[in-house]
Amino acid sequence: MVSCSELQDAPSLPDGSLALVTNSSEAQSWPQFSMETYSKNLKSSMLGHTLLYAEVATSTMDLLQGLTLHLPKDVGLIAIAGRQIQGRGRGGNAWLSPPGCAMFTLSLQVALSSRLGQRIPFLQHLVALAVVEAVRSLPGYQDLDLRVKWPNDIYYGSLMKLGGVLVTSTVIGSTFHLLIGCGFNVTNSNPTVCINDLIQQHNAQQGCSLPPLCCAQIIARSVSFLEALICSFQQGGPDAVLPTYYKRWLHSGTRVRLWSEDGVEAEVVGLDHNGFLQVHNKEQGVVSVEPDGNSFDMLKNLVVIKQR
Structure with a gap:
């Protein structure tokens, strides 16, 4: 170096x-990324301070796969791509990653004995929440209807997906070695909508002139919020972050069917202390649904097994 x-x-x-x-x-x-903007918006003490940028990559996960097991704990490595050609989604799905989509993979180590290490499914919830907070905490942007969808998606309102989170982990000794992959639409209107579309729509409806955002800015702010959320969780456990999470999520009081359109009807209660979705039905009372292998179908109000 x-x-x-x-x-x-x-x-x-x-x-x-x-x-x-x-x-x-x-x-x-770089046409898709400003290092100056990233550095100016990064407020974390460690996460995201060592940056690997590629204009085109298969996926940012590929850039760090295998490398993180050999890194010191305090490196704070992040990989960012201007475009991905083989972006990964949950359950083996592909994630379309055109220019204008914010795409990064963050390396993180968590002790198994820590509060987060004992409830590691919570991490994907914290990442999605960090992205939402990165935008809605900006002055003037608080009314943009960005939301968290269980277990790992970023939504506009209740029906439009803007991004998602994928976390992989390897346990060595007493430590989780984690790769946090995240992608969300910022300046690309296709294949769905993007954050800047929402800002433009908000400006037209409210008669204001909020400037558009850029990938470097929101990635840096997301990493900063994630570090703060992890710190809060490590100090106070789930109760330290759940009030903010519930403020931003989609599901409070939602009535759903479990497993099929003819399945048991239940009402969403919240998250349990492992990060699993809690639902209440008359037959079983309150039950928990783990995020690994299950998905929330917003169009049909179904909690279903994730299709691979």
Whole structure:
């Protein structure tokens, strides 16, 4: 790792080595990403401080797969792509990732003995919440109807998906080694809608002039909010974050059918202390539905087994 000035002073490198320039001025010329904007909006103490950017990648998960097991705990590595050609979704689904979609994978280590380590399914909820908070906490943007959909999606209102979260984990010794993948539409109107479409619509309806947002800004703010949410969870457990989560989620009081359109009718209660969805029905009382393998079909109000 060398600075730009060091590379100019000592341009010859040992055979077989490649310079990783840590402060290249070329970073400002990327069409889909501004390093200056990212740095200005990043308020975390560790997460996201070591950045690997690629204009085109298969997926940001691929960039970090296998690498994170060998990293020190305090590196805070994040991979960001301007475009993905093999973006990953939950359950083996593909995620379309055109330019203008914010796409990143964040490396994180969590001790199994910690509060979050004992309830690791909560992490995907915290990531989705962090993205929503990153936008709605901006002055003037608080009325944009961005929401969290259980277990791992970012929605506009109740019917339009803007993004999602995918978390993979490996346990080595007493530590979770996690890759947090996230993608959400910022400036790309296709294949659905994007955050800037919502801002434009809000401006027209309210007669205001909120400026559009960019990927670098929202990614940096999302990482910052995620670190704060993780810190709160580690200190106070689920009760420290659930009030904010419920403020932003879609499901309070929703009546659903379990497993099929003819299944048992139940009412959504909330999340239990493992991050599983709690529903109440007359036959069984309150039961929990784990996020791994299940999905929430908003169009049919169904909690169903995730199709692969």
